[in-house]
Amino acid sequence: MVDCLVIGGGVVGLSIAYEMAARGKSVRVLDRREFGSEASWAGAGILPPGGSKNLNHPLDQMQAASSDLHREWAARLSAETGVDTGYRECGGVYLAGKPGEVASLLGLQGWFAERGVEMHRVTHSELREFEPALVDDPDRIRAAFLLPGEAQLRNPHHLSALQQACRRRGVDLVPHCEVTEFEILAEQVVGVASRGQTYRADRYCLTSGAWTHQLLEQLSISNGILPVRGQIVLFRGDRQLFRRVINEGPRYIVPRDDGRVLVGSTEEEVGYHKGTTDEAIAELTDLAHSLVPQLRDAQVERTWSGLRPGSFDGFPYMGRVVPWSNVFVAAGHFRSGLFLSPAIAVAMSQLMCGETPTIDLTPFAPHRG
Numbered sequence: 001m002v003d004c005l006v007i008g009g010g011v012v013g014l015s016i017a018y019e020m021a022a023r024g025k026s027v028r029v030l031d032r033r034e035f036g037s038e039a040s041w042a043g044a045g046i047l048p049p050g051g052s053k054n055l056n057h058p059l060d061q062m063q064a065a066s067s068d069l070h071r072e073w074a075a076r077l078s079a080e081t082g083v084d085t086g087y088r089e090c091g092g093v094y095l096a097g098k099p100g101e102v103a104s105l106l107g108l109q110g111w112f113a114e115r116g117v118e119m120h121r122v123t124h125s126e127l128r129e130f131e132p133a134l135v136d137d138p139d140r141i142r143a144a145f146l147l148p149g150e151a152q153l154r155n156p157h158h159l160s161a162l163q164q165a166c167r168r169r170g171v172d173l174v175p176h177c178e179v180t181e182f183e184i185l186a187e188q189v190v191g192v193a194s195r196g197q198t199y200r201a202d203r204y205c206l207t208s209g210a211w212t213h214q215l216l217e218q219l220s221i222s223n224g225i226l227p228v229r230g231q232i233v234l235f236r237g238d239r240q241l242f243r244r245v246i247n248e249g250p251r252y253i254v255p256r257d258d259g260r261v262l263v264g265s266t267e268e269e270v271g272y273h274k275g276t277t278d279e280a281i282a283e284l285t286d287l288a289h290s291l292v293p294q295l296r297d298a299q300v301e302r303t304w305s306g307l308r309p310g311s312f313d314g315f316p317y318m319g320r321v322v323p324w325s326n327v328f329v330a331a332g333h334f335r336s337g338l339f340l341s342p343a344i345a346v347a348m349s350q351l352m353c354g355e356t357p358t359i360d361l362t363p364f365a366p367h368r369g
């Protein structure tokens with residue numbers, strides 16, 4: 001019997017376990033596979049900046065809190081485990097390739113400005129100075145903006161650090177342990193079953209990513225969590241060609257310190273089918289070649305896909321699962337789960353420890369539909 005049983009060891013579950021253990025709680029995390037091997041591994045690790053003013057909506061507050069916490073957690077995880085999580089405040093470049101995209105970037109600039117985040121337009125010659133590896137073609141790049149506060153995380157390294165830090169805090173991590181059933185008594189879950197064994201806890205937290213849908217259904221909770229596939233191409237390079245994350249519409253190119261370059265991503269509703277398609281990989285490769293011509297000489301090292309946990313209204317599910325008195329959920333963070341994970345961990349731990357979360361979780365209530 002532990003204080004808290006976390007079901008799903010992606011970035012969300014591991015972060016919650018890490019934070020709950022810091023509060024002195026005994027924690028066990030079950031994952032049906034190896035820890036951190038689904039969306040949290042597959043993601044790009046882009047961390048947009050959080051604002052400092054007009055943070056009226058709880059989602060704005062979560063973003064701002066996460067932005068600060070990532071800096072803190074990277075330092076703390078490195079001190080506790082010796083692992084460099086690859087957290088870098090590298091900055092971002094936002095490009096418009098088509099006329100309509102200029103207007104949407106001006107809108108994004110206004111959205112950031114309202115929240116006190118600097119994003120400014122640069123001329124072609126300034127862009128050349130900042131990122132000389134980018135294509136020098138005003139027909140290809142119609143406008144460019146810099147977002148200096150953008151950061152990135154090497155998510156596989158971050159996940160490895162989180163697991164080590166959890167173990168150091170006494171968290172019991174149980175891989176290859178799929179939860180298939182709940183044992184129920186009145187309005188309480190009293191155990192979960194996996195491979196003929198029952199695991200018991202005071203409270204249960206569902207952090208099973210895109211698969212949370214099925215677990216909530218078993219508890220008779222209808223919900224709009226759905227898998228949204230994203231594909232990635234990884235280039236191997238021998239030196240870093242550019243420093244900032246390059247964004248164009250929903251696509252991005254992320255430079256890692258070791259010369260590798262990650263290009264993503266698609267948004268596909270194909271159920272739980274992972275795998276890549278020739279069309280998407282060709283499209284992402286063309287995008288990379290057209291924006292960074294030197295990548296034509298780089299080898300494609302690997303391609304992959306992951307299933308983001310999407311939600312029907314674009315908001316995540318976070319909170320207690322009414323009417324169950326001891327069941328909580330944190331899932332459905334779509335394209336932002338890596339980014340929001342530390343703030344999710346703090347808010348969910350506050351809630352599960354009986355405190356009022358510093359950030360109001362009402363808009364994310366699991367029973368909203």
Ligand SMILES: Cc1cc2nc3c(=O)[nH]c(=O)nc-3n(C[C@H](O)[C@H](O)[C@H](O)COP(=O)(O)OP(=O)(O)OC[C@H]3O[C@@H](n4cnc5c(N)ncnc54)[C@H](O)[C@@H]3O)c2cc1C
Binds near residue numbers: 034207230333
């Ligand atoms: C291509 C791609 C690019 C992305 N880029 C970014 C980005 O740049 N920035 C960002 O912030 N986010 C990004 N994301 C989104 C981010 O990866 C997700 O929002 C986040 O990883 C979700 O974390 P999670 O822990 O909820 O889910 P997951 O990482 O999917 O973890 C869920 C875990 O639950 C386990 N599980 C499922 N069912 C059960 C069960 N019944 N019993 C036990 N265990 C179970 C699974 O095995 C899995 O390990 C990207 C995602 C993809 C796919």
